[in-house]
Amino acid sequence: MKIYFSGSIRGGQQDTDLYAELIQELKQYGTVLTEHIGSKTIDTTMTDQEIHDRDVMWVKESDVVIAEVTVPSLGVGYEIGRAIDMKKPIICLYRTINGKSTSAMIRGCSELQCFEYSNISKAKEILKTQLKTK
Template structure:
């Protein structure tokens, strides 16, 4: 199974360690096409157009999109919308935090299954449930 993991990159490097832990859990269930999202350093070499082309290619190859949507991101929202348009299964994880409310456009979309969690171990259990 090809898994597209989506998380904020330009606005969410503070979440890289969390993303990496989630990606490592996802790797138990398939090939994570976007493993770089969990890296502490993101290369500045590709152009924005190259990034777009590569991400769209991976999204087309993916069977499922798992998004960590606690940190708002235009790119993540776009990827989720494209995944829905491609009839991909979409699951979003969101940390329960009073300072960061989940977007109604994500939480209210019938094609997206959203899960709240407070600790990374809880998020890993949610991932296990998604793939069971």
């Protein structure tokens, strides 16, 4: 299974350790096309166009999209929208922080499976349950 993992890169650097742990977990279910999301450094050698084209190609190539949507991100929202158009199965994970939840546009979309989690163990349980049926 090819997995496209999506998370806020430029606005979500505080979550890179979490992303890295989720990516490590996802590797037991298949190939994670976007391991760089869990890196603390941002690749500045690619143009915006190259990043866009590569990521859209990876979404097309993927069997499932997993999006960590706690930190709002235009890029993650764009990827989710493209994945919906491509009829990809999409799992969104989010945490409620300081009483703030994720977007109603995400939680209210019937084409997404959205799950709230409070810690990494709960997120891993959700992934295990959801991915064993894919």
